[in-house]
Amino acid sequence: MFRRFLAILIKELTQLRRDKSTFAMVLAIPVMQVFLFTYAINNDPKHLPTAVLIRDNSIVVRDLTAAMTNSEYFDLTTRISTDAEGDELLQKGEVYFVLTIPENFTRDLLSGRKPALLLQADASDPSATANSIGAMSEVILRSIRRDLTGSVRSMVNTEMPIDLRIQRCYNPEAMIRYNIVPGLIAVLLTLMGIMMTALSLTRENERGTMETMLSMPVRPLEIMAGKIVPNLIVGLIQAAFILIMAIFFFKVPFLGSWWVFVLSIILFITGNLAIGYTISSLAKNQLQALQMTILVFMPSLLLSGFIYPFVGMPGWAQAIGNCIPVTYFMRIVRGIMLKGNGLAECWPHIWPMGIIILILSIIAVKVYKKTLD
Amino acid sequence: MTPTYAIEVSNLSKRFGNNTVVDNVNLRVPQGKIYGFLGPNGSGKTTTIRLLCGLLTPDGGTGTCLGYDIRKESNKIKQQVGYMTQRFSYWEDLTVRENLMFVANVFGLAQPCDSVEAMLRRFGLLSRSEQLAGTLSGGWKQRLSLAACILHSPKLLLLDEPTAGVDPQARRDFWDEIHQLARDGLTVLVSTHYMDEAERCHAIIYLYYGHIIAEGSVSEVIANSGLQTWSATGADVIGVMNELKSSPAVATVAPFGNVVHVSGVDGQALEQVIESYRERRGIQWSRTSPSLEDVFIYYMHNNGGRD
Numbered sequence: 265m266f267r268r269f270l271a272i273l274i275k276e277l278t279q280l281r282r283d284k285s286t287f288a289m290v291l292a293i294p295v296m297q298v299f300l301f302t303y304a305i306n307n308d309p310k311h312l313p314t315a316v317l318i319r320d321n322s323i324v325v326r327d328l329t330a331a332m333t334n335s336e337y338f339d340l341t342t343r344i345s346t347d348a349e350g351d352e353l354l355q356k357g358e359v360y361f362v363l364t365i366p367e368n369f370t371r372d373l374l375s376g377r378k379p380a381l382l383l384q385a386d387a388s389d390p391s392a393t394a395n396s397i398g399a400m401s402e403v404i405l406r407s408i409r410r411d412l413t414g415s416v417r418s419m420v421n422t423e424m425p426i427d428l429r430i431q432r433c434y435n436p437e438a439m440i441r442y443n444i445v446p447g448l449i450a451v452l453l454t455l456m457g458i459m460m461t462a463l464s465l466t467r468e469n470e471r472g473t474m475e476t477m478l479s480m481p482v483r484p485l486e487i488m489a490g491k492i493v494p495n496l497i498v499g500l501i502q503a504a505f506i507l508i509m510a511i512f513f514f515k516v517p518f519l520g521s522w523w524v525f526v527l528s529i530i531l532f533i534t535g536n537l538a539i540g541y542t543i544s545s546l547a548k549n550q551l552q553a554l555q556m557t558i559l560v561f562m563p564s565l566l567l568s569g570f571i572y573p574f575v576g577m578p579g580w581a582q583a584i585g586n587c588i589p590v591t592y593f594m595r596i597v598r599g600i601m602l603k604g605n606g607l608a609e610c611w612p613h614i615w616p617m618g619i620i621i622l623i624l625s626i627i628a629v630k631v632y633k634k635t636l637d
Numbered sequence: 638m639t640p641t642y643a644i645e646v647s648n649l650s651k652r653f654g655n656n657t658v659v660d661n662v663n664l665r666v667p668q669g670k671i672y673g674f675l676g677p678n679g680s681g682k683t684t685t686i687r688l689l690c691g692l693l694t695p696d697g698g699t700g701t702c703l704g705y706d707i708r709k710e711s712n713k714i715k716q717q718v719g720y721m722t723q724r725f726s727y728w729e730d731l732t733v734r735e736n737l738m739f740v741a742n743v744f745g746l747a748q749p750c751d752s753v754e755a756m757l758r759r760f761g762l763l764s765r766s767e768q769l770a771g772t773l774s775g776g777w778k779q780r781l782s783l784a785a786c787i788l789h790s791p792k793l794l795l796l797d798e799p800t801a802g803v804d805p806q807a808r809r810d811f812w813d814e815i816h817q818l819a820r821d822g823l824t825v826l827v828s829t830h831y832m833d834e835a836e837r838c839h840a841i842i843y844l845y846y847g848h849i850i851a852e853g854s855v856s857e858v859i860a861n862s863g864l865q866t867w868s869a870t871g872a873d874v875i876g877v878m879n880e881l882k883s884s885p886a887v888a889t890v891a892p893f894g895n896v897v898h899v900s901g902v903d904g905q906a907l908e909q910v911i912e913s914y915r916e917r918r919g920i921q922w923s924r925t926s927p928s929l930e931d932v933f934i935y936y937m938h939n940n941g942g943r944d
Contacts, residue, residue: 472726479690479720480743481712636692 285552309576314361315342322370331407337396380427387432388602392573434602445510446597447570454564461540462553492537499533519604528596535589535621541628564590592617643668643824646700658684660847673838674828681847682828719786723797725778729771744789760784776807796827832930866900866927871920889934
């Protein structure tokens, strides 16, 4: 009995050794996961870009903003001079916070009148901003304690000397599902689109029908279009399905432009199908196609800002994330649904996605094999 | 000007890595003829056929298929060639009719529905037209494949072991069909392992590990082999057979039921060997002409007859 077991064991190991792609996956997936989870993913994102609107310039205010920078949670990237500017930056996703320091802030503080301090946060991605918001009161308290001496000092010891008002924009209740559900549209379309297309050509190869097809006067582009269009339709149905669930079941708002949404979705699905088509040209069988799909899907899941905030990732991980279409699509969907974005706000994400998709499509056509060589 | 040769290639070569599968092959198949493509497994028959219809790019050589350059005009070749693969390779999850409709549309037939209908009738596939191709038996799959690859009225048929695993009746029907098509002017290149099928061809080409080593009609190939054959019948021919195998003058020994064919290239030496067995065990010897199979086996075992 043991001999038979051994025989099977040896056979399996030999096959595994010959099956280079499975072998590579066995090693690549753990490496990838360990790297992504330990290095790339940061649940305590820091250096969030912040705009400041300062209407009262004083040492106290300067120290306060310096303390915010020193806390590492905030990067004061932009000085603005109107409220409207702040709103625009938030809407486009260029900053996560807008801090407004009102007129007479210092005077009111010194006279114990608890001046108001407004911190507007982009809460469409609550996990990105939660910790920074939490740290804010502590940062203020420490900074002001250091500055206030003498008679006013006693006031700071007992209670908060200012009235910190936090305004969560776009997702006032900081509901994670508001953020997850639109992101899920992006992730599911990625997985399904890549996988279905990846399998479609490999299936033909595996069953030998590719040989019949290639022996007929069909052009590569015709095959590609014929394979991609059905999957595009399937993708649109899926998107509609998820969207209906999102709106009616999870009560996620849809505030932005419908036509920009549809346009982006078509573009995005096309991109995924191009990736899938490339895989299906490279993979020798359906199993390999599935493995490669997972390989591409993992960064889409982890580095796109879906589960973990994009801003919390180190530079190299952001660089990888910037190369995958889903990262941009994630921002577009969330922006349209939660922030009410239109074309103008989405455009900075649409054009890089379009370029990436164009490159992917060119690759897909290039790697397609016209012969059996 | 219409070419007299449907296939005319010279010095055709194809390598896979370091392995030269097709090595300087010169091939000429006249129009309207049925040429049989013979050779042991792995001798390059499938590769040659794939090179001819543009499924593989040749590493060397030039030539034309139906007057079109095999390197540059593979799309034009594909339009007029019917290629039947070794293994059933139509869509098993489509019905018989759907498969044929697909082919008809890909080739841009003027009246796809009518053509398909006519083809279904011609091959007796009408009653099975709505059946999924995957559920057909081997013989019916083969009929469907043939129907599909002549649907666009090609001028050249490339058939790669089309009758492997098909019963004798289906094979006979198949060959009747092929001869019918050839009479209408179609050129056929068909690879096979069946000697009876080779004998139904106008001429055969024997490919041996990438080289053509024999070519011509069946009788020419047999005559050119220089093989001489004796047949033996009797009680213990099998015992004699085993002894004869070790003799250097004997090239091949093959049993055909109660008869054993003993062949060799050197007639005199062969006769001497046989002489020593004449008196033994009541075996009757008679001179016979070698069969194509004798020649086939002889070439296979003697390195293409070139050493």
